Amino acid sequence: MTMKERLDADIAMIEPALSRYLSEEQHAGYDVIFEAVKYSALAGGKRLRPVIALEFCRLCGGDVEQALPFACALEMIHTYSLIHDDLPCMDDDDLRRGRPTNHKVYGEAVAVLAGDALLTRAFEVAGEANGVPAETTLRCIRILGRAAGMNGMIGGQVLDMESEHQKIALDRLMLLQKLKTGCLIHAAAALGCTVAGKTDDKTLSAAETFGNKLGLAFQIQDDLLDIEGDSAVLGKTIGKDEKSEKSTFPLLLGASKCRELVRSLTEEAVFALNGLGSDRFLADLAYSLIGRES
């Protein structure tokens, strides 16, 4: 199976599961919230985080079916963060994954609630995981909470807002991106290992290094695409960073140094996989992200 075929197979597990988890019984009068949630959560996207969760589970010898609820919970958390990030009071974005942002379609109030609903449902879905020992499920819930919380993604989002319209130092930008992007990618890897029952220090430390390095590479590549990419291919507004005077890696380091950094961070991420197993998929996936156009 090629990398692409295996990626497609993973996504073919993730998409229907996500859809199933978000198809609760609906009641007349407030069905707009179910619609708004599905509008953003079932809009495609790379599904990078859930794929990493499934693949770390597989690499650690676990049953990927058991990782599915946690992988989907993570994607719900990622999607809620995008909906709230796009709000007028935050990044004020009109376009996401090639379509109007949630608040552009449903209004701000419903968009706030759709984000809230996805975050809530993420923990509910995790809490309902079938066939996983209760202690393992609780470990996974704590991983999700820590990664998405104030010392994780939300902290990164705050740092991001506080850093607008000013030039910030490189180490602050690294921390910002580690929290904002790295934490959820690290969580994806850690969830996979945890479901597979591999929670020794060596495994979890490899998952952390992989997540942090790949998350940073991913973010630097994002910054590069924001100045060099094609809005139609990206499916989101480009040139936003410059407009909002955000400190980005290309601004601080130059594009050429950034491209180098994306490559070396990806190599370090892949190197961290040594010792976990002999599977090439995650390495191929990581390298494929360097060449991405969206």
Place this chain on the structure above:
Amino acid sequence: MTMKERLDADIAMIEPALSRYLSEEQHAGYDVIFEAVKYSALAGGKRLRPVIALEFCRLCGGDVEQALPFACALEMIHTYSLIHDDLPCMDDDDLRRGRPTNHKVYGEAVAVLAGDALLTRAFEVAGEANGVPAETTLRCIRILGRAAGMNGMIGGQVLDMESEHQKIALDRLMLLQKLKTGCLIHAAAALGCTVAGKTDDKTLSAAETFGNKLGLAFQIQDDLLDIEGDSAVLGKTIGKDEKSEKSTFPLLLGASKCRELVRSLTEEAVFALNGLGSDRFLADLAYSLIGRES
């Protein structure tokens, strides 16, 4: 011990626990989010939901210490919902618990994130509960998720928004308030029983009736206070419902019928407690809410 003394004793357990759960390690650069979260979560308030959780646990013969993390998680969820409800795109409120609302102090973006952070932390705190069997903790997490989700509090909030500037039918208003207020009060009671290990149908059904009836009585009393209360005592803006042309119970039924309903619903809530235990506290607490001025 009088009702008041016992209530004070419960709150003396809840306040420091809430404060402890929200005092994570803070990092320079994004400490404003920790501040914003504590500003709203540690601003007093009746703590009705966590008190009910502790007292149902006690009534069912459980260890109240074990109910504490879930009681606090529920209060965090309640507080997050208030922060988001007060946002300009929602109810646009300036005053809450006698102080400027979260977004008035920290700005809209931080207020959105403070709500998100409280919701996230609620599930993390629940997932970290000490000394409670893992299966019981998972049951509690599912109770929290269901009560706070799209077929619970969030659905009620959507119905509420969709019902502005129009006269709605009484049964729709009842559903709205059941979801918006009843679900969390029901969850409080159900969490208490669950931590105590009493999850038989009879107990959980009593908890549900108590929560729904008391939640509705509480909301009708809130509507009455909005037209008859004193803003300074209430700690929030009054006359808001009329201004936003909201359908309220006094508008649909008249104030006198509403006062009757508050009394009869409270009696029904108290009646549901029969068979759970002989403790008078919850009955006294319920009746005390009829006479409240805030």
